[in-house]
Amino acid sequence: MIAGSEGSQRSQRSERRLLTGNQAAAWGARLGGVDYVPAFPITPQTEIIEALAAWFDDGSLMGRLTMFESEHSMMTAAGTAAAAGARTFTATSSQGLLYSLEMMYAVAGWRVPFVMVNVSRGLASPITLESDHNDVLAARDTGFLQIHCATAQEVLDAVLIAFRWSEDRRVRLPVIVNQDGFSLSFTREPVDIPNEDAVRAFLPTRGDLDETLSGPSPQSLGVAVLDGSTYSYFRYQMERAAQGALPVLLDIEKEFESMTGRRFLPIDEYRMHDAEMAIVVVGSLGTQAMVAVDEMRAEGVRVGLVRPRVLRPFPRNALALTLGRMRGVAVVDQDLSPGFGGILHGEIAAALYARPEPRPSLTSYIGGLGGRFVSVTEFKRIVDETVVASITGHVPPPRLLFTDEEARSIRMLQQIADDAPQYELGAPFASGLEGDRA
Amino acid sequence: MKCTSDHHITTSLPSVVTFPPPAKFKPQVATTNRSVALLLDAGFGVLRVRIHGRGGQGIKTSGRVLASALFGEGFAVQDAPHFGAERRGAPVVASIRADRSFVRERGRIEHPDAVAWADETLLGALRRKTPLSTSAALRLDPDAFVVVVVAGVDPVPAPVRMKAPEESPEHAFEQASEQASEQASDQTPGQCSREALGRSTGLLSGRGPARTMAATLGVDEARIRILMLPPELHAGIACAVALARLCGVVRWETLLGAIDVELSEAGVGEAARVVAHRTASFAWDALSPDAGVLHSLADPGPSPRRAGIDTRSPDLGGKRWVSVERDDVSVAAPRILASRTSRHNPTGGWGTKHPVLRPERCRRCWWICTVACPDSAISLGGHGMPTIDQTHCKGCMICATQCPNQALVAVDDFASAEGAEGVQGVQGVQGVQRLRGIEREGHV
Numbered sequence: 001m002i003a004g005s006e007g008s009q010r011s012q013r014s015e016r017r018l019l020t021g022n023q024a025a026a027w028g029a030r031l032g033g034v035d036y037v038p039a040f041p042i043t044p045q046t047e048i049i050e051a052l053a054a055w056f057d058d059g060s061l062m063g064r065l066t067m068f069e070s071e072h073s074m075m076t077a078a079g080t081a082a083a084a085g086a087r088t089f090t091a092t093s094s095q096g097l098l099y100s101l102e103m104m105y106a107v108a109g110w111r112v113p114f115v116m117v118n119v120s121r122g123l124a125s126p127i128t129l130e131s132d133h134n135d136v137l138a139a140r141d142t143g144f145l146q147i148h149c150a151t152a153q154e155v156l157d158a159v160l161i162a163f164r165w166s167e168d169r170r171v172r173l174p175v176i177v178n179q180d181g182f183s184l185s186f187t188r189e190p191v192d193i194p195n196e197d198a199v200r201a202f203l204p205t206r207g208d209l210d211e212t213l214s215g216p217s218p219q220s221l222g223v224a225v226l227d228g229s230t231y232s233y234f235r236y237q238m239e240r241a242a243q244g245a246l247p248v249l250l251d252i253e254k255e256f257e258s259m260t261g262r263r264f265l266p267i268d269e270y271r272m273h274d275a276e277m278a279i280v281v282v283g284s285l286g287t288q289a290m291v292a293v294d295e296m297r298a299e300g301v302r303v304g305l306v307r308p309r310v311l312r313p314f315p316r317n318a319l320a321l322t323l324g325r326m327r328g329v330a331v332v333d334q335d336l337s338p339g340f341g342g343i344l345h346g347e348i349a350a351a352l353y354a355r356p357e358p359r360p361s362l363t364s365y366i367g368g369l370g371g372r373f374v375s376v377t378e379f380k381r382i383v384d385e386t387v388v389a390s391i392t393g394h395v396p397p398p399r400l401l402f403t404d405e406e407a408r409s410i411r412m413l414q415q416i417a418d419d420a421p422q423y424e425l426g427a428p429f430a431s432g433l434e435g436d437r438a
Numbered sequence: 439m440k441c442t443s444d445h446h447i448t449t450s451l452p453s454v455v456t457f458p459p460p461a462k463f464k465p466q467v468a469t470t471n472r473s474v475a476l477l478l479d480a481g482f483g484v485l486r487v488r489i490h491g492r493g494g495q496g497i498k499t500s501g502r503v504l505a506s507a508l509f510g511e512g513f514a515v516q517d518a519p520h521f522g523a524e525r526r527g528a529p530v531v532a533s534i535r536a537d538r539s540f541v542r543e544r545g546r547i548e549h550p551d552a553v554a555w556a557d558e559t560l561l562g563a564l565r566r567k568t569p570l571s572t573s574a575a576l577r578l579d580p581d582a583f584v585v586v587v588v589a590g591v592d593p594v595p596a597p598v599r600m601k602a603p604e605e606s607p608e609h610a611f612e613q614a615s616e617q618a619s620e621q622a623s624d625q626t627p628g629q630c631s632r633e634a635l636g637r638s639t640g641l642l643s644g645r646g647p648a649r650t651m652a653a654t655l656g657v658d659e660a661r662i663r664i665l666m667l668p669p670e671l672h673a674g675i676a677c678a679v680a681l682a683r684l685c686g687v688v689r690w691e692t693l694l695g696a697i698d699v700e701l702s703e704a705g706v707g708e709a710a711r712v713v714a715h716r717t718a719s720f721a722w723d724a725l726s727p728d729a730g731v732l733h734s735l736a737d738p739g740p741s742p743r744r745a746g747i748d749t750r751s752p753d754l755g756g757k758r759w760v761s762v763e764r765d766d767v768s769v770a771a772p773r774i775l776a777s778r779t780s781r782h783n784p785t786g787g788w789g790t791k792h793p794v795l796r797p798e799r800c801r802r803c804w805w806i807c808t809v810a811c812p813d814s815a816i817s818l819g820g821h822g823m824p825t826i827d828q829t830h831c832k833g834c835m836i837c838a839t840q841c842p843n844q845a846l847v848a849v850d851d852f853a854s855a856e857g858a859e860g861v862q863g864v865q866g867v868q869g870v871q872r873l874r875g876i877e878r879e880g881h882v
């Protein structure tokens with residue numbers, strides 16, 4: 001909760017500052033009036049809990065931040081605090097999220113509301129610090145709802161919206177707000193920090209809960225049921241709550257827009273009004289794709305961008321409606337399920353399958369793993385290939401984005417390590433643009 | 439570059455002047471006749487600059503200073519520091535983009551308008567067998583502007599300037615050296631700055647330093663400025679100020695305000711603030727002949743480079759996609775069986791301390807320090823005593839805390855040699871020289 005009188009002295013206007021994505025997340029929690037923050041540090045997330053710790057320390061926030069010995073305990077504490085009625089916020093990343101995964105399933109099953117920011121970072125092995133989405137997508141079946149952000153502003157907005165969404169009685173599930181490591185977490189951008197009083201009207205304190213746990217009146221959460229029917233009932237209830245969360249978000253989004261002037265729809269469409277081709281991408285690569293869309297539009301290509309902000313619940317109908325009328329759709333996954341391919345690509349294909357034929361030609365690209373960026377030119381080439389696929393009807397196999405320069409670089413690294421003497425520089429990477437080996 | 443935002447309003451000069459707010463926009467201090475309006479009308483659009491340095495040099499803070507200054511002048515900025523190894527001494531780069539509407543492009547700046555190096559030893563990577571991802575990334579467009587800060591130069595000559603391409607760089611360097619020796623009459627004439635540069639970069643090789651840098655970086659040597667900084671000033675801040683000066687849209691007071699805000703956020707004290715202000719004044723004056731040069735580049739009209747990040751071409755702007763095929767698993771698994779990569783990466787300069795053996799105390803236990811060293815920098819010599827590989831020791835001092843006989847002692851690289859009295863082999867060891875010596879010797 002926010003300390004006393006300060007809020008009322010502030011003007012009603014928002015304040016524009018340069019904030020990193022991490023600071024924006026911390027501001028979201030601060031404005032949200034968070035009561036409790038269970039924490040465990042991990043790069044590139046630590047700046048969030050550092051900022052919150054400083055505010056608890058200097059009295060800007062009244063409440064408590066507790067360091068745990070692991071993310072597993074941190075997640076348990078978040079779930080129990082939320083069950084006890086505290087507005088709870090936590091943050092993690094990558095290996096930390098995986099370590100807490102067991103408890104993520106458990107606390108989502110408790111149907112308790114809290115917000116966790118995940119700062120996406122590639123998973124070991126090999127170890128890296130930079131962004132990709134395999135971490136947060138590993139949590140896609142937990143029952144947590146998922147919001148994916150493209151800017152620092154969206155991170156702040158998403159945290160506020162997520163508290164409302166999570167605490168709504170029609171939903172009552174924890175929410176992950178995802179932002180990309182480095183490209184958002186450590187990058188400063190202009191962010192409008194909404195006025196505290198306005199936020200309080202949008203997001204009142206969590207004092208009205210009736211099922212508060214307390215010492216004198218113990219209750220059990222997540223009990224054993226030991227039969228399939230009872231188990232199924234509770235799991236089906238989670239599915240109904242999650243699926244029903246989309247219309248709830250639309251209600252909240254309207255109020256949010258009247259407070260800030262900013263929309264927060266489940267999918268962000270950019271220059272899609274007369275588009276024939278669409279790029280689908282999640283997260284901060286989205287703004288990079290916008291630059292490519294603008295440049296291609298200037299060249300007369302009718303291309304747009306569809307960026308799902310919400311991946312759980314999956315906005316299947318809205319996506320099918322928008323993408324179903326395209327001639328070609330290119331999905332750029334910043335994730336990889338070995339033996340399957342792009343996770344988002346699979347989900348988009350499932351959404352499109354509900355549409356009657358003819359369906360768009362659907363191409364798949366893997367890029368952005370471990371922070372390997374997708375350039376504007378690559379986005380344009382991706383659209384070019386998808387245009388060809390939509391004309392010929394021949395959809396190329398999924399492409400793992402990699403350039404000849406990267407190929408030479410990896411071979412040089414291997415030769416320095418004396419580990420690949422059998423390969424020449426560049427070999428056996430197949431050159432050319434014709435797609436993977438048939 | 440053309441502004442690609444939906445919110446872009448094509449404007450004539452008077453209406454642009456209202457953005458940034460008129461009250462704040464008095465360009466006469468920094469820019470004389472140049473203004474944001476000119477910058478934008480010239481099709482300049484996004485400004486892209488990088489600051490390179492090492493962990494511990496305040497590069498992130500310096501990037502923040504530049505970003506805050508541009509933000510203070512009404513630009514939307516994107517300020518993206520990048521620090522892979524998160525360790526003191528490891529290379530760090532801050533990328534700053536500025537535009538009048540929200541900056542959407544992300545990732546590494548491949549075609550910067552200007553680059554500043556806070557540490558000339560980083561340029562050593564240019565001479566090494568380095569993976570292309572590193573060496574290619576150092577190459578710049580021919581019309582990029584380069585500032586190299588050589589810190590710790592005492593006394594300081596005038597900045598080494600290559601005024602015009604036809605002017606011999608040797609000549610310019612001689613001039614600078616002469617100035618330096620005039621300022622320091624008690625030193626060997628002409629030696630001071632030449633030594634400082636030669637010792638630190640190894641880039642002289644008998645020719646003008648700017649010419650050598652120009653060749654390795656791929657830029658026009660007339661666009662290189664070597665800024666020699668007195669020892670007490672801050673190289674990172676000098677980079678931020680130099681770039682602010684080059685883009686010509688930041689006023690002096692805005693810059694000082696940005697320095698104060700960022701230094702106080704970084705929690706540094708008054709003394710550091712004074713150093714930063716003195717650095718700012720020094721760099722501001724040194725670069726004043728070049729103020730606004732970045733938009734004068736755009737004056738004749740947007741170059742093809744600035745018309746797009748990459749011009750649209752089937753070959754991805756000089757690169758091609760390749761198909762990643764299956765390698766043998768002996769190659770395809772990310773394993774390290776030998777530290778051969780380390781030969782090409784002298785990380786020994788990353789620390790602030792290093793261990794020194796007191797042989798009379800070593801009991802030749804053979805294993806405690808050797809096993810404890812996380813960098814495998816300790817091996818056993820023939821006499822059963824440890825030998826420390828100073829080109830790879832990172833100075834963590836785990837060995838010194840593990841040795842039961844206190845046979846390994848920590849020596850502060852930045853302390854004077856007297857501080858290490860009685861310890862063998864440390865005379866004259868000083869952090870900066872150590873790093874530079876390692877950089878110079880470490881490779882082909």
Ligand code: SF4
Nearest residue numbers: 800801803806807841
């Ligand atoms: S641990 Fe100490 S005693 Fe043992 S070999 Fe190392 S320096 Fe000598």
Ligand code: SF4
Nearest residue numbers: 811831832834835837
């Ligand atoms: S200080 Fe000692 S333990 Fe640490 S890297 Fe150097 S030799 Fe190894």
